[in-house]
Every structure is written in structure tokens, then in C-alpha cells.
Amino acid sequence: MNHPSPQPGHAGSKHGTQIPSQTSESLTTSQGSPITDTDHSLKVSDRGPTLLQDHHLREKIMHFDHERIPERVVHARGAGAHGIFTSYGTAGDLCIADFLQSGKQTEVFVRFSTVVGSRGSMDTARDTRGFATKFYTEEGVFDLVGNNIPVFFIQDGIKFPDVVHAVKPHPDREIPQAQSAHDTFWDFVSLHTPAQAHTMWNMSDRGIPRSYRMMEGFGVHTFRLIGTGGKSSLVKFHWKPKLGVHSLTWEESQLAAGADPDFHRRDLADAIDAGHYPEWELGVQIFEDDGTAEFHGIDLLDPTKFVPEELVPVQLLGKMVLDRNPSNYFAETEQVAFHPGHLVPGIDVTDDPLLQARLFSYLDTQLTRLGGPNFGQIPINQPKNPVNDMLRDGFHQHKIHEGIAPYKPNSLDGGCPFMSQLAEGELPPLEYPQRVEGEKVRAEPVSFSDHYSQARLFYRSLSRTEQEHVKQAYSFELGKCTVPEVRERQLQCLANIDAALAQAVTQALGLPVPEAETAPGEVEPSPALSQVGGSWPVD
Numbered sequence: 001m002n003h004p005s006p007q008p009g010h011a012g013s014k015h016g017t018q019i020p021s022q023t024s025e026s027l028t029t030s031q032g033s034p035i036t037d038t039d040h041s042l043k044v045s046d047r048g049p050t051l052l053q054d055h056h057l058r059e060k061i062m063h064f065d066h067e068r069i070p071e072r073v074v075h076a077r078g079a080g081a082h083g084i085f086t087s088y089g090t091a092g093d094l095c096i097a098d099f100l101q102s103g104k105q106t107e108v109f110v111r112f113s114t115v116v117g118s119r120g121s122m123d124t125a126r127d128t129r130g131f132a133t134k135f136y137t138e139e140g141v142f143d144l145v146g147n148n149i150p151v152f153f154i155q156d157g158i159k160f161p162d163v164v165h166a167v168k169p170h171p172d173r174e175i176p177q178a179q180s181a182h183d184t185f186w187d188f189v190s191l192h193t194p195a196q197a198h199t200m201w202n203m204s205d206r207g208i209p210r211s212y213r214m215m216e217g218f219g220v221h222t223f224r225l226i227g228t229g230g231k232s233s234l235v236k237f238h239w240k241p242k243l244g245v246h247s248l249t250w251e252e253s254q255l256a257a258g259a260d261p262d263f264h265r266r267d268l269a270d271a272i273d274a275g276h277y278p279e280w281e282l283g284v285q286i287f288e289d290d291g292t293a294e295f296h297g298i299d300l301l302d303p304t305k306f307v308p309e310e311l312v313p314v315q316l317l318g319k320m321v322l323d324r325n326p327s328n329y330f331a332e333t334e335q336v337a338f339h340p341g342h343l344v345p346g347i348d349v350t351d352d353p354l355l356q357a358r359l360f361s362y363l364d365t366q367l368t369r370l371g372g373p374n375f376g377q378i379p380i381n382q383p384k385n386p387v388n389d390m391l392r393d394g395f396h397q398h399k400i401h402e403g404i405a406p407y408k409p410n411s412l413d414g415g416c417p418f419m420s421q422l423a424e425g426e427l428p429p430l431e432y433p434q435r436v437e438g439e440k441v442r443a444e445p446v447s448f449s450d451h452y453s454q455a456r457l458f459y460r461s462l463s464r465t466e467q468e469h470v471k472q473a474y475s476f477e478l479g480k481c482t483v484p485e486v487r488e489r490q491l492q493c494l495a496n497i498d499a500a501l502a503q504a505v506t507q508a509l510g511l512p513v514p515e516a517e518t519a520p521g522e523v524e525p526s527p528a529l530s531q532v533g534g535s536w537p538v539d
């Protein structure tokens with residue numbers, strides 16, 4: 001299914017606002033009064049002072065002065081595209097979500113991003129990439145807000161400000177703008193060792209993708225699907241690119257950054273313009289929901305862990321094709337607001353403490369970034385199905401609500417007429433009735449305390465060439481760390497992960513090789529896990 005390009009002067013006519021913009025034949029003020037001269041301010045004689053009464057000058061400058069909004073606190077640099085998701089209908093009894101029913105087509109908007117750099121930073125920095133997808137389903141918006149790496153640095157959202165402060169540029173000189181090679185990053189990940197697995201993925205070729213079109217995507221957390229009869233299953237979401245997974249070499253990434261800082265953004269837009277529409281298949285790893293959220297010693301609620309596909313293959317649910325570039329970067333790519341709490345009946349969250357904090361964070365930050373509580377009305381964020389949310393007023397309210405007052409129960413008017421027409425139980429509940437009990441504590445589960453085995457599992461799954469790249473990446477990036485104790489602490493972590501890796505990096509840095517420590521929390525891999533070999537042919 002192809003979407004026609006919007007006509008010039010109509011911002012996003014298919015997905016966007018239907019209000020024609022800037023189409024009158026003559027130039028006007030923003031209030032519509034015709035103006036004949038927008039090139040000269042109103043002055044006392046042609047060389048005299050400018051008059052404060054020049055309201056056209058003031059309006060024009062006032063608006064220009066406020067053209068910029070705050071960039072995202074993370075994932076500031078991104079590129080987006082529109083497309084269509086087509087369900088294979090293979091979800092069957094697993095999930096009641098309407099958009100997963102057979103043959104169903106759903107419009108999507110995807111935003112790819114780097115995490116650390118500012119809005120103007122280079123595309124090819126060594127970093128994690130965001131892979132956020134908005135599905136405009138008939139049952140509301142579903143956002144799958146994922147990354148191109150299946151694990152995360154932290155296990156509890158309360159650590160998110162810490163990790164972000166550590167990876168962002170140093171506060172004094174705002175250097176480096178876009179890369180992981182600095183003292184605070186290495187300080188944090190070597191002290192907060194749950195970050196070691198994600199760091200390993202960053203130091204691998206996955207940290208410098210060839211193209212957004214050639215990246216996998218991961219929901220990272222374990223989610224819950226609700227099937228027919230209310231049956232719950234635990235799943236991990238995956239996007240599989242049709243073009244396969246490809247990376248740049250470090251040298252290529254550096255050259256591209258210098259020659260074309262927009263390398264990935266250009267690649268995505270050019271491919272779509274040329275009709276080479278990028279495609280991904282959406283799939284899930286499925287786990288029985290037996291109440292333990294555990295698989296072969298892996299706590300499925302721990303977002304620093306992935307489950308090897310050799311043990312749980314990905315079952316494909318549908319295909320996404322991105323076939324239309326945004327017509328206005330600001331209106332679409334910049335103003336889009338993703339949120340892991342945008343869920344539809346049949347998809348629910350789990351108790352992963354990172355996911356739980358995200359459910360607060362996105363709405364909160366967007367309240368500031370997008371100027372008040374009505375950013376859901378921005379065209380790119382609007383659901384495509386009818387909405388009756390009982391919300392009213394607030395900054396930048398664009399709706400003219402009818403009726404007297406939105407409240408329930410309500411015998412006079414309005415309220416929630418759609419709901420009142422439906423008998424109790426006719427709509428599936430949004431939340432799964434999960435049983436919870438326990439004491440209020442601030443504590444880490446014991447099952448979260450193994451911080452090295454997954455870094456090792458991933459490293460040992462790589463081909464020899466890929467392992468060489470990892471050694472070179474650690475040697476280069478740690479070589480940029482100026483604090484000897486921090487470097488040594490990270491080298492100790494590498495020794496705990498893999499002796500040969502630690503040896504190669506310490507030698508490259510001219511330092512003595514540390515002995516592996518018995519890492520606290522290290523667990524014997526289960527027989528199934530210990531049999532997982534390299535998923536790539538070893539050359």
C-alpha cells in the first residue's frame with residue numbers, strides 16, 4: 001500500500017493536519033491582514049530609528065525567537081519515516097490485539113535515533129540506536145519504544161538519571177558531544193557493573209550500524225500478551241531487518257562522520273525516495289507465564305539480560321514497510337511523542353522495574369518538551385480511531401468540546417456515551433489482573449546480581465573478526481579515559497568477562513593484565529545456556 005505524497009503547503013495531508021497552511025495568494029500577518037512589505041521595518045525616515053509600533057516586525061521576530069523547542073533529554077538526534085504494518089495473523093490465540101489479526105494493515109511512524117548526542121550531532125557515533133514505532137491501530141495507539149541492542153545499562157529506572165549524566169558530555173566543556181569515550185562513562189559502567197553487557201554490545205560492531213535499514217530492533221523488556229480467554233504469555237519483541245544486520249568499520253564511521261554527519265538520515269530518506277522501502281519483520285520470543293518470570297536462570301524481569309534465540313526462536317507476527325518520508329521534520333519527527341505506556345488491549349507491561357519507571361518518564365518529559373498537556377493533539381501523535389477521553393482545556397487546547405461537562409456518573413449529558421452504550425464486560429480490560437503481594441522495600445532481587453555472564457555469552461558468540469573489532473574498540477575508547485583507576489577498574493571487569501579479551505586490551509594500553517575475580521552474583525550457566533554456541537560462523 002502506497003501513500004501519496006502530501007501536496008505542498010499542506011503539512012502532512014494524509015496523516016497530518018487537514019488545515020491548509022500558508023496558502024493565501026497574498027502575504028498576510030498571522031491574523032490574516034494583507035501586508036505588502038515584509039522586507040523593511042517601520043522607521044522614522046529611511047535611515048532613522050525603528051518604531052516600537054511596528055507590530056508586523058514584532059510578530060515576525062517574536063515567532064522566530066520561539067521556533068526552537070527543547071531537544072529530547074536523550075535520543076535527541078533522530079530520523080523518521082511512515083509506513084504500513086501487515087499482520088501475518090500468526091499471533092493466533094496468543095494475543096487479542098486487533099492489529100495482529102490476519103491480514104490487518106496498520107499505519108506506523110518510526111523514529112530511529114542515537115541516544116547520547118545532541119540534535120545536531122553526527123549520525124555514525126558509537127552509541128545505542130533508538131528504534132521507536134508508533135502503530136495507529138483501530139484500538140488506539142500502540143508504541144513499541146525499543147533500541148537496536150537487546151539489553152540495557154541499568155535494572156531499575158531510578159538509575160536512569162545517573163547513567164544519562166554519566167554518558168552525556170562533561171559539564172564543563174560539553175566534550176565529547178557524541179561518543180562513549182570519556183571518563184564519566186567508564187567510571188559509571190565499571191562501578192555499576194550491570195552495565196557491562198550493554199557496554200559490550202556498544203563496543204561491538206552493533207554500536208556503529210551501517211544503516212538504520214540494517215538494524216535489528218528489540219523491545220528489551222519482557223512484555224505480557226493477553227490471548228483468548230484472558231491467557232497471559234510473556235514475550236520479548238524483535239524487529240528483523242530484511243536487509244540483514246550490517247555495520248560500519250570504525251574507520252568508515254569516522255570518515256562518514258566527517259564527510260557526511262547526516263549519513264544515516266540521508267540513507268533512510270534516499271532509500272525511500274528511490275523506492276527501496278526498508279522492511280522489518282516483527283516477532284516475539286514467547287515464554288510461558290507460570291508466575292516465576294524465569295527462564296534457565298535468566299530473570300525475565302531483568303532488562304540487562306537477553307535470551308538466546310537458539311533456545312527460544314523468534315516467532316514472526318507481521319511485516320513493516322517504511323514507504324513515505326515525512327514532509328515536515330519538525331511536525332512529524334521532532335514532535336512525535338512515544339511512550340511505553342501507549343498500549344492496546346492484548347498487550348500489557350510486566351514488573352520489570354526499568355519499564356515501570358519508563359511508564360512515568362515519557363509523559364513527564366513530553367509535558368515540558370511539547371509545551372503542556374495537549375501534545376496528544378499534535379497531528380503525528382493523534383490516534384486514528386475516535387477518542388473520548390473526558391479531558392478538557394489546558395495550554396494549546398485545539399479541540400472545541402461539546403456538551404456541558406465530562407464527568408461520570410452523569411445523568412445530564414456527555415460523560416462517556418460510548419462506554420455507557422456498552423454492557424459491562426463487552427470491552428477487553430486494558431490491564432491484566434495480575435496478583436501482587438509483598439512488603440514495600442527498596443531492594444535488588446538476588447536474581448539481578450549476575451553482571452558478567454551475558455557480556456561473555458554475547459562476546460563468545462561473535463566471529464573472530466568481530467571479536468577483533470571489540471578488542472580494538474575497548475582499546476581505543478579506554479585509551480581516551482584519562483583517570484588511571486577508572487581504566488584499571490574497567491580492565492578488571494573485562495578480566496571477569498573473558499581472559500583473552502582482557503589480555504588484548506591491557507596489552508594495547510601497555511598495562512598489566514588483571515586476574516579474573518570471582519564476580520559476586522555469578523551463576524553457573526544452566527546446561528541449556530552453556531550449550532549455546534556462536535550464532536555466527538567463526539572464520
Ligand code: HEM
Nearest residue numbers: 072075111130131132146147152157160220357358361365
Ligand atoms: C527517549 C528507548 C529507558 C526516558 C527514548 C527513545 C527511545 C527510547 C527509542 C526515543 C523516542 C523518540 O524517538 O522520540 C529506551 C529503551 C530503554 C529506555 C529501549 C530501556 C530499555 C529509559 C528509561 C527512562 C527513559 C529507564 C527513564 C526512566 C526517556 C526519555 C526520553 C526517551 C525521557 C525522551 C522522550 C521524549 O522527549 O520524547 N527512549 N529508553 N528511557 N527515554 Fe528511553
